[in-house]
Amino acid sequence: MKNTSLALITMVFVLLLSCKQNEKQEETEEIVDIQKVEAIFPQGQKGSDTLFTGNAYNYGLVPMDSTYTMLVGNVYFEPGARSNWHTHPAGQILIITDGEGFHQIEGQPIEVLKKGSVTKCPPDAKHWHGASPEKGMQQLYILPNTEKGVVNWMEPVTDEQYMGN
Template sequence: MKTDKNELEAIFPKGEKGSADYFTGNAYNIGLVDVDSVFTTAVGNVYFEPGARSNWHSHPAGQILIITDGVGYHQIEGQPIETIKRGDVVKCPPNVRHWHGASPEVGLQQLYIVPNTEKGIVDWQEAVTDEQYFKNKK
């Protein structure tokens, strides 16, 4: 049950706090499907507190995001920032830099799917600056 319009309804456990090397703000990750030789796919949940976001990163085989609650942002390098919300599905193409995270006012929960992990999982890069993050708020 939600007690506040800005409070997210948890579907999965919150998980471990993400490293400041890869996230700005408080983001929590829990793996839901471990990679093995049969299912070469990683699946997990990330909970971003308001204002939290990932660094720029890419995935050798791409990534699919399924937004399960909240409001956030997603940006593929060179394209405008998109607002994402509960029920949205986002495809991040292979080897394309992007970032995603919560809006400043409302948190975000997302499932991530990283297919074909035999090609690699993630290439973390630099942090998204406040100027980049707030660009669409001007």
């Protein structure tokens, strides 16, 4: 009887331990899933190495035309990727759909962007944006009043500027 009870207790202990192991594995898998950047749109075309540090991919959604006079697209920045400094004659609106990154208007502190962030860049304001070092970022961009122009590209953002130094 003692041996049967001991065997039964051992089996219950092993089953409980096994269940705990499965729970930990599921929790770890959930954490890993949270770190992925979910794409809504196709990746698009890789941006020019002369305009971006790292890899950024553009996918146009609403082409420029004389009726809507706006341009809308999606950019995916891989971790650490960022645009050069640039301006938009009529300004720009960014809507972050996943991941995390940064946006900075010249002379202002770096703004941290996360899924759900919306930021506006005034007309002709020199700025840059891109992913954080650890995680990529998906953004929708809206460029209004394209009859005024689209973008004026400038110099790359230095590593010191990117890191906020």
